[in-house]
Amino acid sequence: MRKKLFLLCFFFLKLAFADSFTETLSQSERAWLEAHPIIKHTGNPHYLPYEAFDANGKHLGMVAEYLDEIEKMLGIQIKRVPSTSWQNALEMSRNKQVTILTNYTMDDAFASTHSITKGFIQSPVVVIKQKSQKYQPFISDFSKLKGQKIAFGKQYAFLRPIIKEHPELDYREVDTIENVLKGVSSGEFDAAFVSLNIGTYTISEFGLRNLQVVGTHDFELELGLQVAKEDEVLLGILNKALDAFSHQQHHEIANRWTSVEIKEEPNHTLIAVLLFIIVLGFLLYFFRSYELKKKIQKSTSDLSKLLKVFDEYVIASETDLEGNITYVSNAFCKISGYSKKELLGKNHRIMKHPDSEPEIFKGLWETIVVGKAWHGLVKNSKKDGGYYWVETVITQDFDAFGRPFGYMAVRQDVTAEMELKEFSENLGGIVKNRTEELLVLNKQQKAIFDSASIGIMLLQNRVVKEVNNAFCEITGYNKEEIVGLTTRLLCESDASYEKIHDYYKIVEAGAIAAWEQRIVKKDGTLFEAKIRIKAKDEKDISSGVVAIIDDVTLEKKALAEIKKAKEMAEDATRVKGQFLANVSHEIRTPMSAIIGMSHLALESGLNEKQRGYVQKIEVAAKNLLDVINDILDFSKIEAKKMTLEHRAFYLEDVFENLINLFVFKMKEKNLQLLFNIEHDVASALIGDALKLSQILTNLLSNAIKFTSSGEIIVGVKTKQRDTQSARLEFWVQDSGIGLSHEQVERLFTPFQQADGSITRTYGGTGLGLSISKHLVEMMDGTIGVESELGRGSKFYFEVKIDLAPENRVLLQGGASKKLLTPSNLQDAVLHAFGKRMPKHNGYHEAAQALRGAHLLLVEDNVENQEIAKELLEKVGVRVTIANNGKEALRMLDEMLFDSVLMDCQMPVMDGLEATRILRYEKHMVAVPVIAMTANVMQEDIERCIKAGMSDFVAKPIDVKLFYATLLKWVKPKNEVLLQEDNRVIKDRANLYALNIDGVDIDKALECVANDEEMLFGMLKRFAASQKDAMQKIFEMHENGNVAELQRAVHTLKGLCGNIEVAALYEGLKNVESAIKEESVNSDALVSMLREIDEELKGVIASIEENFEQFVPEETKEEAGASSALELQADIDALQHYFANFDSEAIHASQELAQKLSKYLPKETIEPMLKASLHFDFEVAAAALEVIAKELSTEQMHKE
DSSP states (O other): OHHHHHHHHHHHHHHHHHHHHHTTSOHHHHHHHHHOSEEEEEOOTEETTTEEEOTTOOEESHHHHHHHHHHHHHTSEEEEOOOSSHHHHHHHHHTTSOSEEEEETTOGGGTTTEEEOOOOEEEEEEEEEEOOSSOOOOBOOGGGGTTSEEEEETTOGGGHHHHHHOTTSEEEEESOHHHHHHHHHHTSSSEEEEEHHHHHHHHHHTTOTTEEEEEEEEEEEEEEEEEEGGGHHHHHHHHHHHHTSOHHHHHHHHHHHHOOOOOOSOOHHHHHHHHHHHHHHHHHHHHHHHHHHHHHHHHHHHHHHHHHHHHHHSEEEEEETTSBEEEEOHHHHHHHOOOHHHHTTSBGGGGBOTTSOHHHHHHHHHHHTTTOOEEEEEEEEOTTSOEEEEEEEEEEEEOTTSOEEEEEEEEEEOHHHHHHHHHHHHHHHHHHHHHHHHHHHHHHHHHHHHHOSSEEEEEETTEEEEEOHHHHHHHSOOHHHHTTSBGGGGBSSHHHHHHHHHHHHHHHTTSOEEEEEEEEOTTSOEEEEEEEEEESSTTOGGGOEEEEEEEOHHHHHHHHHHHHHHHHHHHHHHHHHHHHHHHHHHHHHHHHHHHHHHHHHHHSOOOHHHHHHHHHHHHHHHHHHHHHHHHHHHHHHHTTOOOOOOEEEEHHHHHHHHHHHHHHHHHHTTOEEEEEEOTTOBSEEEEOHHHHHHHHHHHHHHHHHTOOSSEEEEEEEEEEEOSSEEEEEEEEEEOSSOOOHHHHHTTTSTTOOSSHHHHHHHOOOSOHHHHHHHHHHHTTOEEEEEEETTTEEEEEEEEEEEEOSSOOBSSOTTGGGSOBOHHHHHHHHHHHTTOOOOSOOSHHHHHHHHTTOEEEEEOSOHHHHHHHHHHHHHTTOEEEEESSHHHHHHHHHHSOOSEEEEOSSOSSSOHHHHHHIIIIISOOOSSOEEEEESOOSHHHHHHHHHHTOOEEEESSOOHHHHHHHHHHHOOOSSOOOSSOOSSOOGGGOOGGGOOOTTBOHHHHHHHTTTOHHHHHHHHHHHHHHSTTHHHHHHHHHHTTOHHHHHHHHHHHHHHHHHTTBHHHHHHHHHHHHHHHHTOSOHHHHHHHHHHHHHHHHHHHHHHHHHHGGGSOHHHHHHTOOOOHHHHHHHHHHHHHHHHTTOTHHHHHHHHHHHHHTTTSOHHHHHHHHHHHHTTOHHHHHHHHHHHHHHHHHHHHHHO
């Protein structure tokens, strides 16, 4: 009844208090409370004195008391939801599983979703370290902690400002504050950052007496109550409730958990008295300091010695109330075998020996927990598995307030006494057991000795004392015949017997002597034996040795057979390699003629039907060449003769090569080729660009082969990177037929494809992926595939490639955020480098650099002579032909050549021998010798280089690679001005260098199968024939002749389409449609025609302007010489183009060169023009400065 009355009174008091506070709330706040009578809270489960949850889920700590008071104020229930960890509490708040979370007021991790009340608990941040006997200065500058391990609680956001202020410190996150401070106590960490309240509470709670506060920061921890943004009303209510707490209430709550007394108003009288006492004490101290100092020094010295002796010789330890070790002496570590680091923080049970009776420890705990001292005998385990006995005394340890915080134990080692006692009690049994053990051991050893499969002898002074059964079987002697005789009986000669004396010296040094010799059997036959001897007692060699004899006759025979088999296998490999090399050469020689002649035929004026036939021949020949290359590459890999080059290259060149190889195949199948390149991919690399290209080519070729529609993506990204190298991941993704799981499993097996139908449908050898896998592995990488049948495939591989000095990334800015087509890939890459470059490389680029060169072609095959000669003459190179190496040497003696193209296999004298004579006998080392051969095995290339050749071009000839190799080595001695003579040469007109307004040169060339001569004529005829086309169209419109007008517009539209003038084509198309449908009136039609007229005039003017460079010299001379002012203006404009890497510089430099040729010699103009055409604008700009000075001097002379 009393209990019910008490609860009723408490309920009314609670209502009264709640009503008095809720009157201060707004109507909406009171309504919110009525709608939410129960709200949920959670917090840190291990954060006393602030808060924690006990084993029963009860909420403890300062926060719990604040929430209890707020419950009374608001008249609602705040349900406490226990968390398992601080991270769990944060997650519950983030997922809105609770309404309130105790959090740091400056934690911005929840800024977008939650709000937090004003702080109601504050505490300064302090530094805690181990106590030191040396003077420890107080730390206020945290930068002095650099180099020390600093521990703090995991995800404790209140430390973020300090971490941000001192990023250079070595921080270590720990799951709980208890483990933070225990880690500092044990020496695992050097220091800890905690709030003052938590630090003092935890030190006291866990008895960490070796810790102290050594520094503080002006930043303070501040706790508030966090609620979701949508609960802003609750935020206001909580702030008002916290404001309602009095200063006295705050102090009382803090006092109960931090033992900090609330100071009353100062008593000035008492202060004065205290000051007087302090001054008096100071004076007394001043007079007594000298004597006290001497006494303290002596006491400190004595105490230090005593503590040192105690630590070294007394087996002592301290634990907390749970038995966890907080201190151990050095003597304790010595006897147990553990280090202090291994023991501190561990429970004393780790040293409990399994033989110890449980009743001993039960009695021990029952005694010490009530404050009594326990004395007894304990058997403990050592770290190494041994044990020791100690006589132990354990007592409770108390703090300054008389509260127990741990236990102190002092021990005495009595192991010797206990063992002696045990030994005395069990001596008889021990002797009996030991005797039995020795008998068993002797029998075991005898059984092992007799059953061993190798011969064993026991010798003393080289006399046989015992042998086993195996020895008797090997030698044919029985034990009675051999025991007692010397080992001379077993030796083939006196010399071999005396030789054994040397091996005994090794045994005397304590080692095992081993050798092989022939042993004589009882029947006089010999066998090969492997012998090992070792002393029974290394300290006394006279006690005898153990000799082991192993018959290795069969082993020797097997090794000889293995060696012979290995030599046969190597011979077979060599024969196989030579066979493949010969087959390769024999196939490549006619293949070279087929591909070369096809290429030259395609460059000639074939009709469309003939062109189709020849293209099919070329494609089939190249496919056959791919098959041959795959077989050769696999052979190299199989013979382990594939090697990687280590040369600098640019990644964009690899991608450009892919574009050039596959752009026409993509167009044939109407596929889209895209590139996905991440912005941080390095461009300048060091490695084997050719092998990397081979892998990508294999993968892209397969993707095109197995994809009938859609797109193919080639991608690259950086996986890892340091200052020396990078790991790049490449991938090729298609939308083709895809693969099943079973097909993927056998995909990288040589000569295997997904299934038999693949070969029948798509062709191929099944070697490409196997070769790619080997190449990737050689580059320290891996390759794989992700695929789904009918959904396409993604092949990817990762390789390690070195970075070139002064590297750059392939793309900048946002270029990598979109997929790049072959047309805009190069633009994006070149834009990243801040310059422009030509999109095409072919005859014209080679002609500019090689024209005027004189090459010696050494080739015995007539077809190959014809192909190489035409390719060289096409770029302005003069060719002399020798049919073998002997003719070549004679011609090299008679005349100078800029380079030699040398076949390797020829009659009379081959290319290798001719090159060796040229280099080593005639000492002609300056002239480049380029091997041009169908032998493409790695050993063939190595033989060419060893013979003295400069480079290597494989047959059949890859035209682009052929010209690139020549550009690398050939430097014409008789250079010609790169400007044409005084006549038009159509087939040398570099249309790629033209910039005709409205005309897409690339597309126009595709329309005429890249026949530049044809397009040159079409453009010239268009400009000449269409000047008055629009005038005639206007007249037809005025006369009302609709049929003629429609025909004229249609004709002009077709002509514009032929030369790819897109704007004019679309405009005329609209006019034609308007005329047919009569959809516009006469005035509108005239307006449309006028726009087309203006556009057409601009195109014709641009064509004529671009073609001025091809007008004969005598025609230009009629135009008269340019004035000095015009020349200076042209020079200034060209300098501007050079400075901005503007491609207009090409055209402008050619025009200026024509004008300057009337004033300055060719030698002055040529360096500028040559550098400009090679896009070396910096060199060109410097040459232009020289021209400007020369021109100024010339003008002064004329004046």
